[in-house]
Amino acid sequence: MSRTLAQIAQYVNGQVVGDPDYLVHSVGTLTQAGPEQISFLANKKYRKFLHTTRAGAVIVTTGLGEDLSCNLIEVADPYVAYARIAAMLHPEPFKQPGIHPSAWVHPDAEIADNVSIGPQVSIEAGVKIGRDSVIAAGCVLEANVKVGQDCRIKPNVTLCHEVMIGDRVIIHPGVVIGADGFGIANDNGQWIKVPQVGSVRIGNDVEIGANTTIDRGAIDDTAIADGVKLDNQIQIAHNVIIGEHTVIAGCVGIAGSTRVGRHCAIGGGTGIAGHIEIADGVQLTGMSMVTKSITESGVFSSGIPAEPAKQWHKNVIRYRQMDKLTERVKQLENQLKD
Amino acid sequence: MSRTLAQIAQYVNGQVVGDPDYLVHSVGTLTQAGPEQISFLANKKYRKFLHTTRAGAVIVTTGLGEDLSCNLIEVADPYVAYARIAAMLHPEPFKQPGIHPSAWVHPDAEIADNVSIGPQVSIEAGVKIGRDSVIAAGCVLEANVKVGQDCRIKPNVTLCHEVMIGDRVIIHPGVVIGADGFGIANDNGQWIKVPQVGSVRIGNDVEIGANTTIDRGAIDDTAIADGVKLDNQIQIAHNVIIGEHTVIAGCVGIAGSTRVGRHCAIGGGTGIAGHIEIADGVQLTGMSMVTKSITESGVFSSGIPAEPAKQWHKNVIRYRQMDKLTERVKQLENQLKD
Amino acid sequence: MSRTLAQIAQYVNGQVVGDPDYLVHSVGTLTQAGPEQISFLANKKYRKFLHTTRAGAVIVTTGLGEDLSCNLIEVADPYVAYARIAAMLHPEPFKQPGIHPSAWVHPDAEIADNVSIGPQVSIEAGVKIGRDSVIAAGCVLEANVKVGQDCRIKPNVTLCHEVMIGDRVIIHPGVVIGADGFGIANDNGQWIKVPQVGSVRIGNDVEIGANTTIDRGAIDDTAIADGVKLDNQIQIAHNVIIGEHTVIAGCVGIAGSTRVGRHCAIGGGTGIAGHIEIADGVQLTGMSMVTKSITESGVFSSGIPAEPAKQWHKNVIRYRQMDKLTERVKQLENQLKD
Missing domain, CATH: 3.40.1390.10 (MurE/MurF, N-terminal domain)
Known part of the structure; x- marks a missing residue:
């Protein structure tokens, strides 16, 4: 063109x-x-x-x-x-509107005009898909899923029952939205399942990278706000809330019930503990380990970069001896005082 | 209700x-x-x-x-x-028993009573599925897979050939069980594949989170015992053995041939090296790095939590100077002795 | 046999x-x-x-x-x-050549002799598959994908449009190759998508583990050279280049535009920053954090192994006090000088 x-x-x-x-x-x-x-x-x-x-x-x-x-x-x-x-x-390749003959669409699903449903797709009862959206090959949309207008759901995506997707959302292959959160209760030494009765709400203009997983809420919903961009292989646990226009790089894991603010930028491989809050505008560099709430915007980091293995080994030993070293310094101070 | x-x-x-x-x-x-x-x-x-x-x-x-x-x-x-x-x-939505017309089931598969097989499923020869189990849309069960009674296999799951699943097992979307373990041998600078001839055995009452992967054994089987609960995006390598009622949070990786005990609790993002043993009742906090066997129960941790980037940078530099610092303390001690 | x-x-x-x-x-x-x-x-x-x-x-x-x-x-x-x-x-189970009746293959695809295409597969226009290759159940090959000879594409794999796969390549279930890279531009506080117009080239004799993701290039291609072996749940971002015969263990993430040399060995859970270079023959132990280029071969490491939680807590506090400790040692030195 x-x-x-x-x-x-x-x-x-x-x-x-x-x-x-x-x-x-x-x-x-x-x-x-x-x-x-x-x-x-x-x-x-x-x-x-x-x-x-x-x-x-x-x-x-x-x-x-x-x-x-x-x-x-x-x-x-x-x-x-x-x-x-x-x-x-480089416009996207044209997708023929209509339902591919190898797709299976429940008669109680509502498919708007100009929607393209690809081969081998499965769409259950109560699903609603807005106009101009594309559901690519191999996707599974369980009962009552809602997909907005002008969405691109790439191949082999799973949207579990009741999940709600906004408009202009792009979901890359292998993504799973709305699987059960990790809810277990210890009943005398055996773990029993806690039903996950919430759902997932995805806002407008969200993009979700390949093989990322977003779990449904335990009771209330997990929620991804408008304009959020998620890279590949991110794990978002039940009842997490991600604020508008936050971007998250690959391989990040966010544990349950944590709230991430708006306009945050989270580097790849970062892990964020559950039940905490990350303020608006927080930046986390790659592989950060976040165990407590971050209450103000700014750049935060953790991790010690790789070094030659011999030196690494020595530093690990020194690290383990820091307590003793501090004690030695204290003794020196006392000796000098005398 | x-x-x-x-x-x-x-x-x-x-x-x-x-x-x-x-x-x-x-x-x-x-x-x-x-x-x-x-x-x-x-x-x-x-x-x-x-x-x-x-x-x-x-x-x-x-x-x-x-x-x-x-x-x-x-x-x-x-x-x-x-x-x-x-x-x-909140009972689970009812799944119509029977084989969906768009599913493909090999005539040599044995499907028990009251089993529901969803749209676009593929079931190969020799597969056996126990009564009351549900195989959701898009799943692939390769040859000779065994699934027990009252299981819930969610959409787009892959169970590779010969894999054995117990009773009342829940497997969330995108899970892959029984892919080849990472077996390679170096033949004069080129890596050749070591065939992975073992399988995977999953016990009863196990739950496996979305997009988790459990590799088949190299020779003997990989094994997940009764009552184990696995969260999303966990990687379990070949010949790992996980003991009864152990729970593992998201994004954990466990390398080959490692044995994890019973009633352990492993925090999200933890990495466990290969060929080691973790005792019964061990708890690992999130993002722990485990390189050696842990021989007694208790709580174990690693990692340094995130801090403001400037402070992080300073601490990394200090960390690298610890050896020198220890030397300086030693010199002070010697001077004082004199 | x-x-x-x-x-x-x-x-x-x-x-x-x-x-x-x-x-x-x-x-x-x-x-x-x-x-x-x-x-x-x-x-x-x-x-x-x-x-x-x-x-x-x-x-x-x-x-x-x-x-x-x-x-x-x-x-x-x-x-x-x-x-x-x-x-x-233990030869691989025989796969019947031909196209399974439940598969959908676009009439403009070119399928060579002795190719097996499994149930519920979707193959779009312009796809070419070389002889003796197997495309297992549930795979999606988007438009113009090329797969070489004697390949094994396992179930539920997604190969996005234009992706090129060499000969004798094994791709395990759930893998996604050629999803859009994470390209975003900040337009006055909102992130807009940067089209990803490159593709992915996979060499010969490559093996790719379950649920691994390899993104397409932003403009030029992402490239995995001959003989590379990738384990499960690896994330390879856009425009990464991996040299010949390099092996990468599970759960590794490599950020965009980074070049990894030949004959490297990268331990599980390692994270490698974007826009850097890793020399030939570099070995990284598990869970390393690589933020800068590594210019010479050798073994590199990072991370501090897990220890009992009480001791860990104490060491983290000591770590945070290192700056103060260094200051105390300096004062002692000054006092002794006087």
Whole structure:
């Protein structure tokens, strides 16, 4: 789908420096793009590549102040403009509306106009799917699931009974939403199941990465607010609440009943204990271990980065001796006092 | 499904304080429940809500000694009683027995009475399924899998060939049991596959959380004993053995050939090395790193909780200097001796 | 499938010590094997079992120097020989070539000879599958996916559009390859999606464990080189590149655009930050946290192993006081200087 730079600039409210009639058909990186592709510069680190790129055009920040031979599109925020241009040049593959003959849809399900239901799908009674949504191959929507408008449910996703999904939600393959939370009660040494009678509510404009799991609430619902973006293999336990526009990287685990604020950013591999609160605007660097509430915004971290194994081994031993070391320092202090 | 408080109290061996004919139809939390719901108090922290709750009745511990206006059901263990009452008031949705027309079941499979096989299921030759079990939509049971009686296999579960599942087992969506263990041998710099010829044995009354994986044994079987409860996204490697009534929270990884004892409780995100033993009754707090056998019961922990990033950075530097610091203390000690 | 020891020895280039006509039909461990089974000794730790094993034969290293009553097959590398013998005695169950009647295959897909496509599979337009490959039940292959020859795609795998898989690749159940990478741009406080227009290239002889996820590239491709072996529940982000013959244990997460070298070995639960490089031949022990590039081969580690909770608590407090302790040592040094 080729577009002129003039068309592209207009779409992102930018200005062409160069040939407005120049045609590009796809996006590329500064180092790999060819003359029919458009690239972008969002990170100063890659500025040097502007002089050697073969890209037909480059999206840059307004007033870059470089004298370049290639076409430019100047915008306020090149990465945001790039995201929009890439979506324009690389539209999603068209999905035929209708129900694939190999899908099974319960007659009591309500499927709106222009919905595409792929092969081998299973949709139970009481399900409602809003218009323009796509349910890809192999998905299972249990009884009474609600999916909003313009959603993309990718292959092999499981939405358990009663789960509610907002509009414009993207759910990647292998995701499980609404499985039972981990509720057990100890009955004289044996664990018995505590029924999980809540559900899961997913807001609008949420994206959920592959093989992520979000459990249904024990009594009240688990809730993911509007604009939240979740990466792959995240585990969200029952009754967790995630605030608007929070982003969470891969392999994070959040234990039950914890509330995460709005506009947080949680690094990959982080673990967050149950029954605590994370304030709005908190950033956690990767692999953090959070055991207590964080009451103010800011950047928080934990973990000691890898080092050569011999040195690691020595440091672990020293760590174990810190108590003794503190004691030795105290004795020295006492001796000097005398 | 409404019940009187008298009926409920009888079911859990409790006593009604208030109106035995009062009807409730579902469960709710102390803060959210309405007059047609029953709630419970298991954690003293929420005791204050007893005075403001709108719940029609509350399950409490016998001899609570509060003067309350609402109906009570007094029991020995309110949480265990709540679990039973919730199961009574919120029975699982009925699954039509029989084989869904879109399912594929090999003619050599043995399906007992009153089994429900959902849409898009695939069941290979030699599979045996015990009576009253439910195999939900999208599941794949490879050749010779055995599933016991009264099991709930949720959607999109994969049970690989020869895997054995006990009675009353619940397996949540996306679980994979019996994939090949990670067996590789280095043949002059290239890794070759070591066939995994063992299987997996799952005991009775086991529950397995969404997207958890349990690998088949290399030669002998991987084994999960009776009453074990596993949360989501747990990885259990080949030839691991988990003892009776052990509970494991989400995102735990257990490496090959490790034995975990009975009645253990393993916190979320914990990693346990291979070829070690964890004694009965061991508790591990979340994100623990276990590299050696633990030979006695007790609580074990590791990891340093998150702190503000600046402070974290400083502490990491100090950690790396501990060896030098110890040396400095030694020098001071020597100077003072002189 | 019984074989004589002579046949087996010839297959692995070994020598029979004992009866060359002795028949075995399967493999077993030294402690569990019976007289119709063959076992192996690869780890000195188990040498004592040689004297009590009931195995019909044992694969041992040449020149072991023990006087044993059982049959032996002497080879250069017993574990490599065992892997080959196990594959010979335990061939994969035969999969009927052809397309299962419950599968859906788009007429524009190209399926080579002797391919087996299982029940409930969905294969979209433009897919190409090389000869002798098996696509098991419940798999979804989106548009234009390429799968090479002699591959084993296990049940419920999702291969997203355009993904390329080499020859002799094994992909275990629940794997998702080619889901969108986690690309988001902040547009005045709201996160917008950055289209992920790259793909994923998987080399030859790769094995990928259950529920592992490998995201498609943002612009260029994510790439897994020949001979790489990945365990279960690994998360590989967009544009990661993994070099030849690297092995990665379960629950590892690798963030975007990181390059991992050749012949690396990465322990379970390790987290690797984005945009860094790991040199060839690096070994990382389990649960390492890698935040910076590692430029030379060697063994690297991090994390402090679990200890009794009381001691852990004390050490965490001491850790937090290290800065103060260092200050105290400095004061002592100054006092002594005066």
